[in-house]
Each structure stands twice: as C-alpha cells, then as structure tokens.
Amino acid sequence: MLIELNEDQSLLRDEVRRFAEEVVRPLAKEIDAKGIFPRDTIRQAAELGLTGVCVPEEFGGAAMDTLSYCLVIEEISRVCASTGVILSVNNSLVCDPLTKFGNQEQKEKWLTPLASGELLGCFALTEPGAGSDAAALRTTAVRDGNDYILNGNKVFITNGTDADVALVFATTDMAQKHRGIACFIVAADTPGYSHGIHEYKLGVNASGTTELAFEDMRVPASQRLGEEGEGFKVAMSTLDGGRIGIAAQAVGIAQGAFEEALAYSQEREQFGRPISKFQAIQHYLADMSTELDAGRLLTWKAAWTKDNKKRFTLEAAQAKLFTSEMAQRVTNKALQIHGGYGYIREYNVERYFRDARITEIYEGTSEVQKMVIADWVLNKS
Numbered sequence: 001m002l003i004e005l006n007e008d009q010s011l012l013r014d015e016v017r018r019f020a021e022e023v024v025r026p027l028a029k030e031i032d033a034k035g036i037f038p039r040d041t042i043r044q045a046a047e048l049g050l051t052g053v054c055v056p057e058e059f060g061g062a063a064m065d066t067l068s069y070c071l072v073i074e075e076i077s078r079v080c081a082s083t084g085v086i087l088s089v090n091n092s093l094v095c096d097p098l099t100k101f102g103n104q105e106q107k108e109k110w111l112t113p114l115a116s117g118e119l120l121g122c123f124a125l126t127e128p129g130a131g132s133d134a135a136a137l138r139t140t141a142v143r144d145g146n147d148y149i150l151n152g153n154k155v156f157i158t159n160g161t162d163a164d165v166a167l168v169f170a171t172t173d174m175a176q177k178h179r180g181i182a183c184f185i186v187a188a189d190t191p192g193y194s195h196g197i198h199e200y201k202l203g204v205n206a207s208g209t210t211e212l213a214f215e216d217m218r219v220p221a222s223q224r225l226g227e228e229g230e231g232f233k234v235a236m237s238t239l240d241g242g243r244i245g246i247a248a249q250a251v252g253i254a255q256g257a258f259e260e261a262l263a264y265s266q267e268r269e270q271f272g273r274p275i276s277k278f279q280a281i282q283h284y285l286a287d288m289s290t291e292l293d294a295g296r297l298l299t300w301k302a303a304w305t306k307d308n309k310k311r312f313t314l315e316a317a318q319a320k321l322f323t324s325e326m327a328q329r330v331t332n333k334a335l336q337i338h339g340g341y342g343y344i345r346e347y348n349v350e351r352y353f354r355d356a357r358i359t360e361i362y363e364g365t366s367e368v369q370k371m372v373i374a375d376w377v378l379n380k381s
C-alpha cells in the first residue's frame, strides 16, 4: 500500500480545498448558527462532481476511487462539518448502494440525478425503537399487486428536511427479523410521505435532521432495491462504506480545529511570549498532530482495502472508532489552547468541538464499532 497521493488525487485535494475555502468556509458559521441547509453550496459542489464521487461516469458520477472520496469529505469537513455530512450521506449512503445493488433501470432513473446533484438523497434506516439494533425496525411493507404499501416512522434522518429521495428500509415479514427486511427507493413527493419535527442539535446544525413518517405510502415494486429479505445486507454493506466517509469527516473536523489552534498559539501572547513557547501547549500540539496522522492513515487504509476489492468491514469500523474518538480529543485540546476565546461563538473552535461529537454516534456508535471489530478479531480473522 502506497501512502502517497497520486497526481490525480493531489489535484483533486487542491481543487476541493480551494472550493472549501472560497465557497464553503464563508458560510459555515452562519449556516450553523441559523440551521440553514446549504442547498446552493451542494449545487456548486455537484458541478465539481462531489455529489457522486465514486459513481461511474455513465450514471453521472466522477468515477473516482474511495481514497479520493475521503479527500473530498476531509477537505469539506475541515471548514464545515455540516456540508461534509450532507455530501457524505448522498455519496456513501445513497449513491453507493444504488451503484452496487441497483438494476440498470433504477440506476438510470435514480442514480444519475442523485450523482449529478439534480436530486439529493437520504438514508432512512433508524427508528424510535431501532437505533443500534437496526434489525428491530418496525416500518412495514405489505405487497399489494405490483406495489408495496409502507407504514412507519423514521428518526434522526440526516438530509431528511431537504432530500428528494429516500432509501427506506422496511420489513415485509417481522417474524423473519433481519431476513424480512427490504429496501425501497422512495421519492419525497410520494403521497403518504411526510416530515416530522426538524431536530435542534448540539452540532452539524445545517444538515437538516428530521423525522419521516410514512402513511399508506404506495411504492412500486420496481423501486425495491435488491431482493425482499436482502435489505439488511444492503444497509450493513452500505454502512461499511459510510463509516469510511465519517472517519474522513472526523479527520477533517480535527484538522480544521488543529490548524486554528496552531495559528492561535503563535499569535496569542501571555507572560510576554506566544503561548506556543510553553511546553504545555507544545505537548498538546504534538499529540494532536500525531493523532491526526494516525487517524488519517487508518482511514486511508480502509479506503485502500475497499478500492482493492477486499472485505473492508473491519478496517472501516476501526477507522471510524479511532478517528471519531480522536476528533473529540483534538477539538477539546484546540478549545483549551484558545482558553476563554475557545468557548465563545466568535471563534470557530467551539463549532468544531460541537460538530466532532456526532461522529461517535451516527453511522454506528463507538460501541457498535467495537461489536463489529470484536466479532472480526474473535470469529472472522
């Protein structure tokens, strides 16, 4: 495994960094404070190919590899974690499963507009009683001729406020537990599809998290993604890829906070000299930089494993576990280096600190990642 970016990847990183600095950063503070979903930014990101990074060109994507995708999510999250997760959901949790499990007709109809940014997607798996235990979901799908009728509720759906399309997981046979689950591609304007409350959160405030409710919602069987009973596999293998995206997001948030702290430590003077001259601060910076590199390498390893067509469940879980916890430590130290200024909204570090927290929760909590890792080291390696 090479730990050096190739020319295409380096160029991509530079281009995305420019976009992040010029377009995303100027809005980051305001959209966080006001909870504004940055639809126009996502449209501009789509023009650069960032809404369908790994999707084949014939379906409107940029046909890049997973490592490139990590660079995109890191660079965007380095300035705005909300924009980072919006893109990551559309890429990893919607375009990826459509690419992997969709038939030709589904790809033409749904994947192409989702990858090109004409439509935005969300991933509707979690329910009030089915979070970590995703197989316990209770949304039902009852076959009726050529259609299914869906009823149920979803919670904490990232992009839910603004998505045009949802991948909805529902059970056709509760008795079969995870083997009774199917996945459906559902347009948000389908009769019976409605939004519940828009959640007010600790962080990633611009990413539009909402409840979704389905009441006698009729979905054609042609919009079932994969077979009946295959939905849990679709969800799990999709989340393997999603966890690499969240690891990249955590690295981006930590990197952003680290850079703010590094600059501040060299400007801020106390006791007659910049605080970077004090060993206490130097040790913080040394730890932060080392942890960041370790997290980035784990993330790139997971991406490399996926790109090399090997099973990457273990690597993705390890990367997400480590980077999300690393991001707590790094953003916490960045805030500490800023002292009182780190605690007020004028400075960015308090936003990084708040945004980092969710990376330990969504797309599988740290405890779930440990379940996955332990299962691999005990039973599957």
Ligand code: CAA
Pocket: 085, 089, 093, 123, 125, 126, 131, 132, 133, 134, 135, 156, 157, 158, 178, 232, 233, 236, 237, 239, 240, 313, 361, 362, 363, 364, 365, 368, 371, 372
């Ligand atoms: N890929 C493919 N198939 C998989 C798989 C994977 N990674 N992991 C498990 N499976 C299959 C198994 O092979 C098994 O299939 P068979 O019965 O046919 O052999 C089946 O799934 C059940 O496996 P388990 O018994 O291991 O499943 P479980 O019910 O014990 O659950 C779990 C395991 C890891 C805890 C899983 O439920 C899980 O990941 N939970 C967390 C859910 C989650 O991440 N939710 C995030 C919501 S989306 C989100 O957060 C988006 C956002 O906002 C940004």
